[in-house]
Amino acid sequence: MGRGRLRIYLGAAPGVGKTYAMLAEAHRRLERGTDVVVAFVEDHGRRHTAARAGGLELVPRRELTHRGAVFTEMDLDAVLARRPQVALVDELAHTNVPGCRHEKRWQDVEELLAAGIDVISTVNIQHLESLGDVVEGITGVRQRETVPDEVVRRADQIELVDMSPQALRRRLAHGNVYAPEKIDAALANYFRPGNLTALRELALLWTADRVDEYLQNYRAEQGIQGVWQARERIVVGLTGGPEGATLIRRAARIAARGSGGELLAVHISRSDGLAGSGSGSSQALIEQRALVESLGGSYHAVLGDDPAAGLLEFARGVNATQIVLGTSRRPAWQYVYGPGVSGTVTRESGDIDVHIVTHEHAAKGRGRIPIRKVTDLGRTRTIAGWLIGVAGPPLLALLLVNIDGLGLTTDMLLFLSLTVCAALVGGLFPAIASALVASSALNYYFAPPIHTFTIDEPQNIMAVAIFTAVGIAVASVVDLAARRTHQAARSQTEAQTLSALAGTVLRGAPTGDGVLTALLEQVRETFQQEAAALLERPDPLGAWQPVATAGPRPPERPETADVEVPIGEHLALALRGRVLPGEDRRLLGAFAAQAAVLLERRRLAGEAAAARREAEGNRIRTALLAAVSHDLRTPLAGIKASVSSLRSADVEWDEEDEAELLAGIEAGADRLDHLINNLLDMSRLQTGTVTPLIQETDLDEVVPFALGGVPPGAVRLDVPESLPMIRADGGLLERSLANLIENAVKYSPVGVKVLVKAGALRSPDGPGRVELRIVDRGPGVPEDAKERIFAPFQRYGDAPRGAGVGLGLAVARGFVEAMDGTVTAEDTPGGGLTMVVTLPAAERVPEPGDGWEPVGPELPAAPA
Numbered sequence: 001m002g003r004g005r006l007r008i009y010l011g012a013a014p015g016v017g018k019t020y021a022m023l024a025e026a027h028r029r030l031e032r033g034t035d036v037v038v039a040f041v042e043d044h045g046r047r048h049t050a051a052r053a054g055g056l057e058l059v060p061r062r063e064l065t066h067r068g069a070v071f072t073e074m075d076l077d078a079v080l081a082r083r084p085q086v087a088l089v090d091e092l093a094h095t096n097v098p099g100c101r102h103e104k105r106w107q108d109v110e111e112l113l114a115a116g117i118d119v120i121s122t123v124n125i126q127h128l129e130s131l132g133d134v135v136e137g138i139t140g141v142r143q144r145e146t147v148p149d150e151v152v153r154r155a156d157q158i159e160l161v162d163m164s165p166q167a168l169r170r171r172l173a174h175g176n177v178y179a180p181e182k183i184d185a186a187l188a189n190y191f192r193p194g195n196l197t198a199l200r201e202l203a204l205l206w207t208a209d210r211v212d213e214y215l216q217n218y219r220a221e222q223g224i225q226g227v228w229q230a231r232e233r234i235v236v237g238l239t240g241g242p243e244g245a246t247l248i249r250r251a252a253r254i255a256a257r258g259s260g261g262e263l264l265a266v267h268i269s270r271s272d273g274l275a276g277s278g279s280g281s282s283q284a285l286i287e288q289r290a291l292v293e294s295l296g297g298s299y300h301a302v303l304g305d306d307p308a309a310g311l312l313e314f315a316r317g318v319n320a321t322q323i324v325l326g327t328s329r330r331p332a333w334q335y336v337y338g339p340g341v342s343g344t345v346t347r348e349s350g351d352i353d354v355h356i357v358t359h360e361h362a363a364k365g366r367g368r369i370p371i372r373k374v375t376d377l378g379r380t381r382t383i384a385g386w387l388i389g390v391a392g393p394p395l396l397a398l399l400l401v402n403i404d405g406l407g408l409t410t411d412m413l414l415f416l417s418l419t420v421c422a423a424l425v426g427g428l429f430p431a432i433a434s435a436l437v438a439s440s441a442l443n444y445y446f447a448p449p450i451h452t453f454t455i456d457e458p459q460n461i462m463a464v465a466i467f468t469a470v471g472i473a474v475a476s477v478v479d480l481a482a483r484r485t486h487q488a489a490r491s492q493t494e495a496q497t498l499s500a501l502a503g504t505v506l507r508g509a510p511t512g513d514g515v516l517t518a519l520l521e522q523v524r525e526t527f528q529q530e531a532a533a534l535l536e537r538p539d540p541l542g543a544w545q546p547v548a549t550a551g552p553r554p555p556e557r558p559e560t561a562d563v564e565v566p567i568g569e570h571l572a573l574a575l576r577g578r579v580l581p582g583e584d585r586r587l588l589g590a591f592a593a594q595a596a597v598l599l600e601r602r603r604l605a606g607e608a609a610a611a612r613r614e615a616e617g618n619r620i621r622t623a624l625l626a627a628v629s630h631d632l633r634t635p636l637a638g639i640k641a642s643v644s645s646l647r648s649a650d651v652e653w654d655e656e657d658e659a660e661l662l663a664g665i666e667a668g669a670d671r672l673d674h675l676i677n678n679l680l681d682m683s684r685l686q687t688g689t690v691t692p693l694i695q696e697t698d699l700d701e702v703v704p705f706a707l708g709g710v711p712p713g714a715v716r717l718d719v720p721e722s723l724p725m726i727r728a729d730g731g732l733l734e735r736s737l738a739n740l741i742e743n744a745v746k747y748s749p750v751g752v753k754v755l756v757k758a759g760a761l762r763s764p765d766g767p768g769r770v771e772l773r774i775v776d777r778g779p780g781v782p783e784d785a786k787e788r789i790f791a792p793f794q795r796y797g798d799a800p801r802g803a804g805v806g807l808g809l810a811v812a813r814g815f816v817e818a819m820d821g822t823v824t825a826e827d828t829p830g831g832g833l834t835m836v837v838t839l840p841a842a843e844r845v846p847e848p849g850d851g852w853e854p855v856g857p858e859l860p861a862a863p864a
Contacts, residue, residue, distance in 0.1 A: 263297030385426010389434030747778030
């Protein structure tokens with residue numbers, strides 16, 4: 001039994017017609033004789049969708065009860081037992097009700113596919129997991145139901161159901177998507193033209209990438225090497241030379257001529273670590289990379305010993321249609337070495353068009369043949385190498401003159417050993433000098449006739465010549481090995497440093513000021529600089545300002561620094577201490593880029609925090625408006641009605657009626673006062689203006705005052721007088737406890753008292769804490785709602801609208817946390833809710849038995 005095939009209808013937003021298209025496909029297959037069933041289709045009350053589902057076999061849904069409500073889900077076992085050829089499963093990203101076998105519907109689909117059943121499903125672009133942050137940034141709504149991208153990418157067919165924003169809004173306005181009472185809110189919020197346009201672009205781009213992936217896989221499977229010009233892909237070859245910016249802008253203009261054009265910049269580096277094509281500046285490459293990315297392109301670094309072959313291989317690998325290269329900067333006489341990269345690429349490009357762009361640096365650079373750089377072994381080793389190479393052969397010759405009878409061959413081997421020693425210590429040039437001096441010494445002292453620079457025997461001439469050649473060759477090999485060792489050590493250090501930087505990015509580095517300073521300190525230590533500074537200016541002509549610094553007397557301007565790394569037009573990394581060699585610039589550029597990323601991340605985090613605060617403020621203002629429009633108006637209406645009745649001249653009120661009306665006025669005023677106090681307290685907490693006056697306080701003196709708002713006899717107190725004093729603000733604590741106790745009394749069954757019991761908690765390394773438990777026998781709160789009930793403007797369950805604005809618990813927790821305390825909710829054993837308040841003790845908690853017992857409150861009896 002093979003695996004089933006998955007077909008997905010992808011949409012940009014709700015209402016574009018995914019489910020309708022899925023049902024239409026089901027009818028087409030049914031007409032062809034395919035066994036099709038509806039495993040789960042959600043029509044959302046849309047009459048056209050419901051009508052389209054007619055004529056299809058429906059597998060009965062499974063009913064589940066969750067939190068007292070009945071929900072229906074796809075009956076996976078029934079579908080598996082039915083074993084149709086094709087099953088329709090709507091809303092792939094849906095989260096199943098607890099009690100189902102799988103948490104997510106896409107997992108149900110995976111089981112159906114594994115059973116050999118073909119599945120047709122639907123999903124919106126905003127439900128793809130990787131796009132959650134992007135969609136939230138566009139719409140301001142976080143999608144809680146998501147499906148992994150890989151699940152959708154593995155689909156055998158993905159069909160985009162597209163609709164223009166204007167057409168979708170017309171469908172919405174005509175009542176074809178939502179109920180009439182939801183249309184205005186939907187059009188004004190999620191279904192704004194800008195939102196729909198951005199979501200549509202996301203869907204089109206994601207689908208285009210998927211199509212491109214299909215094309216690449218097909219070309220690879222079929223072994224197709226030729227270019228298929230499905231879209232314009234412009235590859236620009238960079239050498240790091242000054243002409244790079246001109247080439248990038250020219251390539252960007254070519255890419256912009258057609259819709260969907262793509263710009264890719266590539267730099268070919270030699271695989272042996274030496275400079276690649278053009279031997280350009282690493283700093284210029286950094287700037288050119290930034291330019292490419294600012295123009296919407298991508299930058300690629302590729303290893304290759306042959307720049308032309310590497311460039312063509314890359315271009316064919318990405319299915320490029322055009323290559324942009326610059327006119328060579330080599331002088332005319334250097335073309336005797338070959339046609340160069342431009343000529344080779346033009347000759348071997350095949351069906352890829354090649355643009356050769358002229359520029360002001362053509363034929364004006366690279367006039368010198370590059371000379372290999374000698375390994376820098378340090379001053380001490382270099383001097384020692386020269387001493388061995390120049391002074392060593394004469395001293396060895398004097399020693400061998402006094403030792404007679406060794407023979408010319410032995411003498412040559414000893415001089416060769418000295419040359420190898422000079423190469424190991426000082427490198428190439430001291431070794432070459434040693435070979436030349438040693439050959440002269442051999443000729444003068446040991447090759448007949450001695451004490452002259454002439455040689456009589458031809459074999460001795462050959463021996464000295466071979467010695468000189470072997471000495472130079474051995475010196476070159478030893479020096480090459482030393483250089484490779486030096487390069488390997490340096491590359492390892494660079495790789496470790498870059499790995500640490502990349503790890504910082506992947507882990508998501510913190511965004512505080514200290515992180516930038518720590519990074520600059522790492523730069524200072526890595527490159528042995530005295531000071532480092534990240535400088536910024538508001539515009540190209542503005543003054544530089546330090547964003548972060550490390551070390552004493554950091555540079556204040558790039559011009560005064562010993563090393564400067566520009567990061568765009570407005571940022572620069574400046575170092576003071578010593579001038580760095582060119583080989584350090586690449587690693588320093590990575591540090592500079594990371595510093596810019598951290599700075600941008602810090603600012604984005606600040607903007608996100610400000611946006612969250614603004615959103616929270618908007619939510620608070622909206623809730624306040626709702627509270628004022630209803631909860632505050634209700635007691636005011638009662639007060640006004642009672643006052644109007646008392647002032648009415650048409651009715652004579654007896655004393656009992658007057659007392660009742662006055663009592664109603666007083667109750668309404670008390671209720672209004674309570675609501676306003678909570679609103680003001682919440683406002684103070686939101687604005688951070690709550691400043692508690694912390695002092696030593698007796699808990700048994702505060703708790704009784706907190707009972708003023710509850711009926712007499714509704715609370716049983718168990719607060720020992722022997723409890724340690726606490727550090728708290730008595731007024732804030734009283735308000736907090738009053739809110740918690742009133743909330744407990746409100747939800748407690750009639751006739752069952754709320755228990756308020758206190759005790760102390762010892763601490764081995766401090767004074768300890770005092771704990772107060774407010775225990776009720778009400779309906780309790782589910783585990784996942786225990787934190788949510790402390791959010792502002794939250795009412796739990798079926799609390800009536802007149803019961804308050806839902807600020808009591810939020811104010812209580814805010815005040816207690818301002819006093820370094822905590823408020824948490826726990827289940828009461830046997831049913832109910834226990835609010836646990838802990839506060840710091842002012843003195844060390846004594847051992848149990850000294851007039852108090854540890855916290856372990858006796859619970860009130862459960863209601864019958």
